[in-house]
Amino acid sequence: MSNIKNIKKNKEAILTGEIGALxxxxxxxxxxxxxxxxxxxxxxxxxxxxxxxxxxxELISLLKAFEEQKIKGESIRIYNIITEHHKKDNILQGCDRKDSADDKGIVRKKQTLKNTIISSPFGYPKEKVDLNCLQKSFDDLQNILIKLLKDYISGMVDLSYFRRTLMKELQVFFSHGLGETRIPSNDVTLWDHSYSTASRFKSLLVAKLYGADTKDPELRIFGIFWNGIEFINKGRKIAEIKARKEIIERIKEKLKGKFEDEIPVGNSIYEDINGICFTFPEFERAEELANQCAKEACEIVLEESENELWP
Structure with a gap:
């Protein structure tokens, strides 16, 4: 079985793990x-x-009812992922700690209850956390999750739709919460931390699928690049320039669909007009998988650009 086929076969387990990590x-x-x-x-x-x-x-019951998956005999249940993520020798704990170390650095000063601020990466106050608004957001998110989980468990929506919708909702709500409350690390929103941790965890689940050592995990980055500036500059009229920019955006969205969902090797962590990067598993045959993914990526880029963009 090829690497890609094996990942597709275990897609539900990988995405379930990612959802739990989010x-x-x-x-x-x-x-x-x-x-x-x-x-x-x-x-x-x-x-x-x-x-x-x-x-x-009701939300607790639905989280427990979410179908259990397995990778290499290890159980993957969303409820357990949430409640046990501080447990020792847990893959997610390693991802959580690693992301915390990268994001937070040296934490020094607590904030006051009535003046908790989300700052910009440059240290400027960006948003004041209103606890009443935060409680309302927390309640609203629970109601959204209850409906979404009911729709999935009843078979009204598939796992891919569930994941996409969940990510959109979490980004909205988690962006107004803090992953770290203390200064100077209060620029790390809950969404920043959750997405980064889930992206690491997702790629490590793929690595685990191939027998990699997840106790001392390493990750790779899989990037697809092209000369986007040259491609756009070929446009002679405003409408054509705009259309070319839209082609690049469409390429990136299709690449996300391919490598985040259809062949879930990781998540996008950087993108610009000239390319996009994804987290990628590290294991013995990682280069072989990367070559297979590169072929898939080339087909998307060439097809969408009508052979004008070459990765």
């Missing part, structure tokens, strides 16, 4: 997370992984 820190959207980590320390204790204590009962 939701692993949902408890950090609860205002109690802000309070516990504030100077005031109110409430004194709040464990964001103990979702049974603060998520709606």
């Amino acid at each position: 939701l692993h820190d949902i408890g950090k959207l609860n205002p109690c997370f802000i309070g516990t980590n504030s100077i005031e320390n109110i409430p004194q204790r709040f464990h964001h992984a103990n979702i049974d204590g603060f998520l709606k009962t």
Whole structure:
């Protein structure tokens, strides 16, 4: 069986793991997370992984009802991924810690409960976290998740649709929460942290599929590049220039669909007018898989650009 066929065969398990990783820190959207980590320390204790204590009962039941998957005999259940992500010798724990180390650096100063700020990467205040609004967002997100999970479990939508919709909703809500409340790392939104952690975890699940050592995990980056500037500059009229830019955007969206969903090797982590990069698994035959993926990517780029863009 080719590498790509094997990944496609295990697509549901990989995407289920990614979904669990995207939701692993949902408890950090609860205002109690802000309070516990504030100077005031109110409430004194709040464990964001103990979702049974603060998520709606119906949502908990649906998370538990989500179909269990397996990779190399290891169980993948969304509920367990969320509640056990701090457990030692857990693949997700390694991803979580690695992303935290990369994103947060040296954390120094707590914020006050009434003046918790999300800052820009340059340190400027970007958004003040209103705890009442945060609670409303938390409640609204739970209702959305309940409906989405019901639709999936009942068979009304497939896993790919579920994933796409979930990511869109989480990006909206998690972008107004914090993955780290303390200064100077309060520029890391909950979405930043969750997406990065899930992307690492997703690629590591693929590596695990091929027997890689996930206790000391490594990742690769898979990039597809082209001369987008030259391609756009060939346009002579405004409408043609705009159309060429749209072609590049369409290529990137199709590449995301190919390597995030159809052949789920990872997630996009960088893109511009000249290309796009994805997280990619590291294992003994990674180069072979990369070559197979490169052929798939070339077909998309050439077809969408009518053979004008060459990766």
